Amino acid sequence: MNPSLETIKNRRAIRAYTAQPIERATLEAILDAGRWAPSAMNRQPYRFVVAASPAFRRQLAAAARPYYDKWLANLADDARKRISERNAGMPDPVYYSAAAVVFVIGNGPTAELDCPMVCENMMLAARALGLGSCWVYTGSLVATDPAIKAALGLQEGERIFGPIILGHPQDGFPPPTTRQPLNVRWL
Numbered sequence: 001m002n003p004s005l006e007t008i009k010n011r012r013a014i015r016a017y018t019a020q021p022i023e024r025a026t027l028e029a030i031l032d033a034g035r036w037a038p039s040a041m042n043r044q045p046y047r048f049v050v051a052a053s054p055a056f057r058r059q060l061a062a063a064a065r066p067y068y069d070k071w072l073a074n075l076a077d078d079a080r081k082r083i084s085e086r087n088a089g090m091p092d093p094v095y096y097s098a099a100a101v102v103f104v105i106g107n108g109p110t111a112e113l114d115c116p117m118v119c120e121n122m123m124l125a126a127r128a129l130g131l132g133s134c135w136v137y138t139g140s141l142v143a144t145d146p147a148i149k150a151a152l153g154l155q156e157g158e159r160i161f162g163p164i165i166l167g168h169p170q171d172g173f174p175p176p177t178t179r180q181p182l183n184v185r186w187l
């Protein structure tokens with residue numbers, strides 16, 4: 001199969017990581033792949049914050065936990081049960097103890113369209129480099145925490161996309177998940 005198509009099909013949401021850090025050059029290569037995503041009028045309305053130091057990641061995970069617990073408590077019964085079971089016993093069910101958390105911080109009218117493409121480029125780059133990744137929406141809920149907001153330097157009008165967690169997968173890459181059959185009208 002074409003290597004790009006292979007990377008797309010073999011990317012998986014990874015939720016278990018080793019403690020091994022990611023080299024700075026590798027992180028930079030992944031951010032650079034994000035930077036090469038297309039954007040409306042090439043405005044590139046985003047910046048990145050990378051949490052890779054163990055001390056800040058510990059602070060981040062601790063701050064995020066109450067927001068996650070509240071989010072979980074408000075889910076419908078079946079979703080809450082599924083996610084509680086999936087994440088049972090995890091010390092960090094938000095960022096999954098990943099070696100790096102990348103906040104893509106967007107601003108402006110096209111950020112909602114542009115920034116998810118940055119995120120996907122980074123997840124594909126990570127997979128191509130043998131690293132796991134996952135978009136963790138629940139990791140963005142901490143944006144209102146004063147200490148985290150200050151650390152991210154979040155300004156009025158800025159919004160978090162992702163964050164994207166990155167790390168060395170503990171159990172390799174699971175086989176591709178299923179997808180619905182193509183729903184397409186050919187004209």
Ligand SMILES: Cc1cc2nc3c(=O)[nH]c(=O)nc-3n(C[C@H](O)[C@H](O)[C@H](O)COP(=O)(O)O)c2cc1C
Nearest residue numbers: 011012013014015094134135136137138139176177
């Ligand atoms: C916008 C978005 C938000 C997501 N948020 C979370 C999350 O908060 N926690 C989590 O464990 N996975 C999260 N995921 C991962 C999805 O659950 C996962 O991509 C999906 O189940 C498909 O599995 P796959 O990525 O392995 O193909 C998110 C994915 C996307 C695209």
